[in-house]
Amino acid sequence: xxxxxxxxxxxxxxxxxxxxxxxxxxxxxxxxxxxxxxxxxxxxxxxxxxxxxxxxxxxxxxxxxxxxxxxxxxxxxxxxxxxxxxxxxxxxxxxxxxxxxxxxxxxxxxxxxxxxxxxxxxxxxxxxxx
Amino acid sequence: xxxxxxxxxxxxxxxxxxxxxxxxxxxxxxxxxxxxxxxxxxxxxxxxxxxxxxxxxxxxxxxxxxxxxxxxxxxxxxxxxxxxxxxxxxxxxxxxxxxxxxxxxxxxxxxxxxxxxxxxxxxxxxxxxxxxxxxxx
Numbered sequence: 001x002x003x004x005x006x007x008x009x010x011x012x013x014x015x016x017x018x019x020x021x022x023x024x025x026x027x028x029x030x031x032x033x034x035x036x037x038x039x040x041x042x043x044x045x046x047x048x049x050x051x052x053x054x055x056x057x058x059x060x061x062x063x064x065x066x067x068x069x070x071x072x073x074x075x076x077x078x079x080x081x082x083x084x085x086x087x088x089x090x091x092x093x094x095x096x097x098x099x100x101x102x103x104x105x106x107x108x109x110x111x112x113x114x115x116x117x118x119x120x121x122x123x124x125x126x127x128x129x130x
Numbered sequence: 131x132x133x134x135x136x137x138x139x140x141x142x143x144x145x146x147x148x149x150x151x152x153x154x155x156x157x158x159x160x161x162x163x164x165x166x167x168x169x170x171x172x173x174x175x176x177x178x179x180x181x182x183x184x185x186x187x188x189x190x191x192x193x194x195x196x197x198x199x200x201x202x203x204x205x206x207x208x209x210x211x212x213x214x215x216x217x218x219x220x221x222x223x224x225x226x227x228x229x230x231x232x233x234x235x236x237x238x239x240x241x242x243x244x245x246x247x248x249x250x251x252x253x254x255x256x257x258x259x260x261x262x263x264x265x266x267x
Binding site for chain 1: 184185186187188189191192193194195207208209210220234235237251252253254255257
């Protein structure tokens with residue numbers, strides 16, 4: 001995928017267990033008996049809303065990962081709106097195999113951290129697209 | 131000497147004020163509170179793979195999208211629900227089970243009614259049909 005194509009960043013809030021899984025396998029994986037797709041938020045704010053609902057401010061620890069997809073492929077992804085307006089894009093097992101997660105750090109993120117995250121994502125994309 | 135103590139006191143005050151300020155900023159962040167005791171009892175029938183359902187079995191603790199049409203007839207959003215199956219850990223595609231469900235948000239719990247029909251979805255894919263049996267507070 002050429003770097004200059006229009007890209008969409010997908011955000012996903014993950015638990016410590018899922019973070020360990022990504023460190024081990026270097027990929028996002030589906031788990032047996034669970035959702036047969038991996039849902040991602042289409043914006044940082046939506047990912048943050050989901051983490052908040054899931055207990056971010058009641059002491060649960062979450063991390064955030066991002067990945068990039070091409071806007072041209074958007075029709076091939078399942079989409080849903082959940083929990084009062086959080087927009088999700090769901091990736092199947094085959095689609096997950098084609099994307100690489102970038103681990104950004106612990107939630108919540110300050111505005112400065114979010115700006116640095118964007119730089120990190122695009123630097124990662126720049127090097128991985130060569 | 132007094133100058134040293136004054137400087138220490140001044141720095142300590144700054145650190146304490148900063149800590150209190152940071153803490154209150156954190157605590158003032160809006161939180162959607164939901165009692166953990168609110169749950170619903172549901173009956174589920176998972177669609178067979180041939181009917182467009184899942185390809186694999188489902189494990190108790192499954193988190194998915196709960197989709198229902200409200201009393202007002204408006205097509206609602208989907209809501210995240212965690213399901214604990216009763217009497218079994220696994221359900222195969224085509225199988226039926228009763229389960230206890232807890233929503234992530236408070237809103238759907240207020241809107242669901244006993245005997246209400248709903249669907250479980252993964253993205254746009256309908257994986258199960260169900261009926262609400264009862265609500266627990």
